Amino acid sequence: MTVLGPAPVPARAAEGEAPLLEAANLTVRFGSPAGEVHAVEDVSLRVAPHESVGIVGESGSGKTVTCMSMTWLLPSPPARYVGGHIRFKGEELRRNDEAQMRRIRGRGIGMIFQNARLSFNPAYRLGAQIAEVLRMHFRTPWRAQLPRVLETLRYCNIADAEGVLQRYPHEVSGGVAQRVSIALALLIRPDLLIADEPTTSLDLLSQIEVLGLLERLRAETGLALVLVSHDLNVVRRIAERVVIMYAGRIVEEGPAHEIFAAPRHPYTQGLLASALQRTEGGRLYELPGTPPDLAALPPGCSFRARCAHAFAPCTSMPPLLPAGAGHAARCHLLAREAADG
Numbered sequence: 593m594t595v596l597g598p599a600p601v602p603a604r605a606a607e608g609e610a611p612l613l614e615a616a617n618l619t620v621r622f623g624s625p626a627g628e629v630h631a632v633e634d635v636s637l638r639v640a641p642h643e644s645v646g647i648v649g650e651s652g653s654g655k656t657v658t659c660m661s662m663t664w665l666l667p668s669p670p671a672r673y674v675g676g677h678i679r680f681k682g683e684e685l686r687r688n689d690e691a692q693m694r695r696i697r698g699r700g701i702g703m704i705f706q707n708a709r710l711s712f713n714p715a716y717r718l719g720a721q722i723a724e725v726l727r728m729h730f731r732t733p734w735r736a737q738l739p740r741v742l743e744t745l746r747y748c749n750i751a752d753a754e755g756v757l758q759r760y761p762h763e764v765s766g767g768v769a770q771r772v773s774i775a776l777a778l779l780i781r782p783d784l785l786i787a788d789e790p791t792t793s794l795d796l797l798s799q800i801e802v803l804g805l806l807e808r809l810r811a812e813t814g815l816a817l818v819l820v821s822h823d824l825n826v827v828r829r830i831a832e833r834v835v836i837m838y839a840g841r842i843v844e845e846g847p848a849h850e851i852f853a854a855p856r857h858p859y860t861q862g863l864l865a866s867a868l869q870r871t872e873g874g875r876l877y878e879l880p881g882t883p884p885d886l887a888a889l890p891p892g893c894s895f896r897a898r899c900a901h902a903f904a905p906c907t908s909m910p911p912l913l914p915a916g917a918g919h920a921a922r923c924h925l926l927a928r929e930a931a932d933g
Contacts, residue, residue, distance in 0.1 A: 620672070630889055635654070839889060
């Protein structure tokens with residue numbers, strides 16, 4: 593049985609402190625032959641200074657689109673930004689202001705992508721690409737930066753640091769590429785790092801190393817971290833607060849210890865049962881059904897067709913309802929419980 597470890601300590605941000613990053617009512621859609629894809633619908637979230645937030649959901653739940661929209665990385669078209677505002681350190685991020693976004697991307701908000709090798713340019717050696725990034729942010733000669741680069745690569749468990757700098761992205765493993773991405777974040781030291789499924793497609797040893805590096809990076813630099821994953825075990829290790837997404841919407845959010853101890857949305861309950869490898873009738877538990885087609889979303893609660901607790905009110909979309917201090921879930925069951933007293 594998979595055992596989930598203890599939750600991290602609470603965020604170090606002072607109570608009432610202004611958020612580092614704030615997304616409000618973000619809605620992103622894509623055109624397709626089957627109809628308009630509702631990738632992200634009315635998503636609002638905050639990340640406090642020094643906080644670690646985990647975003648969890650199945651593939652297609654809107655996690656990556658949400659995170660890439662934090663720095664307006666998605667080209668439009670094909671993406672269509674229907675609504676929403678992004679603020680970083682209280683500054684409104686303007687989607688069409690390239691000068692502002694060049695200043696924010698990397699040094700303000702860094703990002704580690706799912707497949708790190710694909711985030712590098714295949715036509716240039718890794719060393720040349722690291723040099724270019726550092727030149728843009730610090731405007732110091734590569735020779736002056738090289739000792740620090742080599743030291744950081746070794747710190748990130750890359751033994752042959754000099755050799756890696758001379759290789760092209762396709763010449764290194766996925767695990768090494770991820771560690772190079774983390775080393776680059778450590779060199780730049782962003783205020784917020786978004787790690788989009790950084791352990792996907794890595795072997796178990798590489799997964800453990802990458803997660804350990806992220807924890808060390810956060811502990812030693814004090815940066816805020818948003819960790820995207822479909823694996824609750826990974827998020828449980830790092831996140832202080834958890835956001836659960838389903839069909840483009842946030843369906844539950846709250847402190848990690850509350851989400852794992854007492855999940856309130858049936859979808860979160862199903863994810864947790866799967867992560868704990870619970871059994872039903874001698875078989876491992878699995879969520880019934882499949883996620884809905886985002887180009888043809890059913891009316892009402894998007895999880896209704898897969899939910900064992902669905903009842904008449906579920907034909908309308910529920911709002912996020914309070915479920916405790918800092919804890920909310922998008923489920924009509926909470927309203928029924930409140931009415932029943």
